[in-house]
Amino acid sequence: MTGIAVIGAGLAGSSAAWRLAQAGHDVVVLEQDTPAHRRGSSHGSARIFRYAYAERLYVDLVREAARGWAELEAAGSTRLLTRTGALDHGAGHDPEGFARVLAAAGVEHALLGPAEASARWPLRFETPVLWHPGAGVLDAEAAVVAMLDEARAHGAALEQGWRVTGVRRRGRGYRVHAGDGRWVDAEQVVVAAGGWLPDLLGDLDLPEAFVTALPALEVRQEQAYHFPYAEGPGAAWPTFIHRTEDMVVYGLPGGRDAGWSGQKVAEYNGGRRIRSAAAQDGLVSGDNRRRVVAYVERHLPGLVPEPYAETTCLFTNTPTEDFVIDRAEGITVLSACSGHGAKFAPLLGQLTLALVEGRDTVPGPFRPGRLRSSRSRPWPAGAGSAAQHLPGHGVAE
Template sequence: MSSEFLVVGAGLAGASAAWRLAQRGFSVTLVERDVPASERGSSHGSARIFRYAYPERVYVDLVGAGEPGWAELSALHGSDLVQRCGALDFGARRGPHGLAAVLASAGVEHELLSRDDARDRWPHIAFDTDVLLHRAGGVLDAESTVTTMVSAAQALGAEVLTGWPLRRLERTGAGFTAHAEDGRTLSAGRVVVAAGGWLPDLLGDLGLPSGFLAALPPLRVTEENAFHFPYRDGADEWPTLIHDRDEICVYALPGGRDAHFRGQKVAEFAAGRAIGSAAARTGRVDPANRERVVEHVRRFLPGLVPEPYAETTCLFTNTPTEDFVVDEADGVTVVSPCSGHGAKFAPVLGQLAADVALRAGSGAASVPDRFRVGSARA
């Protein structure tokens, strides 16, 4: 089997790249070591925060650039993939006033509330600072987003192969031969690798130039913990939230299908243990992390019963700055947007990957310089 593009990884980034490349008329093969939106990766489940609030304007603008794509995908899915329940930001380290200034500069509707006013509006949350609210925030369904993009790519002619774990790329003439772990092969003219937490294991086997590899920021894969807490008095008026104080940064959101619609998904941000790659994931929840999150719920989320009824682990793949990597070298495009905040950019990630892979693109979908490796290549 030969195609113009081989896309490796059917999570949010890879599925988006396959969809966007197929939209541009290219023949595409999408391979996934498991199944799309696999629980072994970073794109499973129904509950991810969708928000505009960032301290850097580049991310705020990128969220806006993805809005047409969310509308397009929701139409294909048949219902909204983003539930706009609003988003709250508070805590001394979160800096709600600074975030509000960035949103104002970008023209994003928002509201600053005093701690007391916020407590009156949401008595089930114990605020400790002023609060930023932006109503365009909410919850996105990651799994349904992936399956919708995969189906859209297939409808445009893309081939999707599951149970196909890439082992290495071999340069062959003007293109590549991809070798699976079991010896199967595929050929393609160019390759997009969006392998998530497996990327560190693959980097040395992709035929990338040494200069590119040397300049690539280190990728740190961690096994994070998430907990589901039941509502004490019902699920009304629960926005998403990020509460960053000196001791801990916690995020919470309605848990959706992941929590059987019974409660909130609550987690400490980027506090998991380093595991090297997704292959080392254990599925074991850290008891110390559970204790910290339960104590935070007890103090600051009185609308929840501080006893988790479900818990799980998930994967983050972080660069030191939490910026993404979207760059190309000699026919191989590396896409790594899984630093715990990439899901909201799903529709635009494929545009960025396609632009880089084709060495083209301008306007809203052009790749921010901070995502490029930007080194002389050997």
């Protein structure tokens, strides 16, 4: 019998495997396709890493995650995080509020006026702008490879082409079933299935009360576009998040995915809702493309408003944009979602390890099962709302 079976080899599952194996646990990773495959949420070279949040909890977690990224880079002698700095602005945004939180946390930042910011970057600004230089871009796919390399170096096994169809209690552990009839027995199970979680949730042999306590999961097929830099390849751009009156847009250097010559730009939660990842069709919406191109024409004079590449990806959202890192009996559900989980990847495995080993150190808002059993509402006062979080986004390719 295996010690721990981890379902899914994206950023969350790979992190869990790394940290569990590093701590001496017997681990097998079960991946339906290949690690960081293109139908999931962890492929490609460009995700946003940033500190600006409306809540101190997340700022502190980013700082912990940054230490994990440094550890992972040192272990593999490879660069996963490129510092570019980040900009936050817009009438519906709250750069001043973010600045107060960053100041309290001791994170370097500056509040700039629209004219000063426009003189520094080829974007149009109409409100104060928050700048924090410690932000950057993560190579998600390379991070998955690095974390799995570390997991295997500590004894973990990886099974590919292993589509999980259910988990059933068996004796003191669990039997994990595959669609082709194979099975694995494990003492504990970690479920990091991303956009496939809604389909799998009812087949995990979890207590009904626990499943009822989980927040509703909304899967979206998002779209992202790469626009050429007007100055040509090699232009130095920061990441940005801009909330206009009717949309939230994020952008970041596209890196390897964009041939190092363009900015990745997308509308946050601008994609269509789908039942689960299994329902994605990979088709870009013409209406969304027109909206984003019009945005680029209006707000990003430093880009050529003609996308040279486009793609779809998955967001798996909770109503509050908080993660789900919770446990019932021997099953841990790890759903780092809502478009801002990538930056926390090294930390997600540490939080999973804590749950597996019985340490109660996972932040309360991430444990809806425990909160529902101890209070009448699933989220504590002050946990915030999706509109307040406006997180790092940037899961789209």
